Amino acid sequence: MLGGIIAHPLSRAHEALRFYRDFASQVPDELTVFCALNTSPEGHPVVGFLACYCGDLQEGERALEPLRKFGPPVADLVRPMPYFDFLGWGFLPRGYHYYGKGGTLPDLSDEVIDRFIEAAWARTSPLSQILIQHSHGAAARVAPDATAFVARGNCYMPFILSEWEEGPEQPHVDWTRNTWASLQPYSVEAGYVNFLGMEGQKRVASAYGGNYDRLVALKRRYDPGNIFKLNPNIRPD
DSSP, X not given: OEEEEEEEEGGGHHHHHHHHHHXXXXXXTTEEEEEEEEEOTTSOEEEXXXXXXXXXXXXXHHHHHHHHHSSOOSEEOOEEOOHHHHGGGOOOOTTSEXXXXXXXXXXXXXXXXXXXXXXXXXXXXXXXXXXXXXXOGGGGGSOTTSSSOOOOSSEEEEEEEEEESSSOSHHHHHHHHHHHHHHGGGOBSOOOGGGOOSOOHHHHHHHHGGGHHHHHHHHHHHXXXXXXXXXXXXXXX
């Protein structure tokens, strides 16, 4: 596959996120591009694009050309690699403290972009980050009631993650909660269940939308004792 990170200074985040919004809206099914506002290994605040093209490498080079020409970037680490190596770009190393909240946005309006950038500059830890996942292509062409996952169509799923090494947790938790709250006027209820923490049953139900009652019925049938409960739980009652 063809993939990697392309990074720009956070000072250019308005321009970069508007470009990302326009670019992501027209990419082919084989290409997924996430965006992150975080800190580079050298300690600089950046806005980064994480690209993954699963298909013919030459076609991938053409598809990624506008993304790589935008800028110029401060780093372009896109290259052919095995998919397994691509998974090594992950985050959440052991030994740190984490607190995160996620949601769903139908689009990236200028107002939403402003909220992201304000939050990125206000981070209480250089390890904290805002990840914006884009859902499109084949996943967006499935009917909302065809599977448990209801947030179909083209959408963006931000995840606001505090990460810190030591010290009091409250400033970092507050940053995540305040950032998440600032996005609520632009968000929809349906979300990505893997981004949920211990947020109560209402948030679990909202993640599945109109599919929740059907899931409860299945739970009553196959797991009435709620043995499988170490998750954002669908309770049988």
